[in-house]
């Protein structure tokens with residue numbers, strides 16, 4: 177070791193002190209994700225509050241990590257959760273398995289399932305990382321009514337899925353919230 181080596185070492189330290197800090201200040205400063213970031217999933221609703229999920233299980237079959245569990249149930253006139261015959265009676269996503277690939281949301285035929293920008297999914301209890309249907313369901317927005325209740329926007333599911341945007345406009349849903357199937361959705 178030469179006499180000047182320690183000085184060279186301090187020189188590196190000093191020069192680094194004046195460089196731009198690259199450290200992320202998380203969690204004090206949260207990073208803004210890209211709009212289409214694949215974060216926590218959401219089960220969307222129609223403008224009257226009925227659920228879009230029809231319990232078809234296509235999302236579960238598409239998942240390469242076997243992270244989704246779906247159990248379908250039958251709607252009745254007395255107890256209706258979605259337009260049409262079936263609804264998602266039980267729905268779970270295991271975030272210990274999910275790799276955020278988004279194949280499930282591509283497979284969903286009703287655009288019930290989308291992904292939000294929420295990325296804080298760490299926990300110290302494995303059981304809390306299996307999200308239930310209640311945790312995944314989109315919140316009720318103004319004008320929505322918690323199911324079960326009758327179809328408010330049409331006579332049948334065709335009215336919801338084919339004429340959804342038009343019905344949503346008639347129901348007074350703000351324009352920015354209307355997409356193909358007629359309600360607000362998280363980023364996809």
Ligand code: SF4
Pocket residue numbers: 238239240241242243244269273274275276277278279280281
């Ligand atoms: S994002 Fe990918 S891994 Fe996660 S639940 Fe969907 S299909 Fe499965």
Ligand code: SF4
Pocket residue numbers: 228229230231232233234235236246264283284285286287288289
């Ligand atoms: S989220 Fe979509 S694909 Fe999955 S069961 Fe519901 S309707 Fe089917």
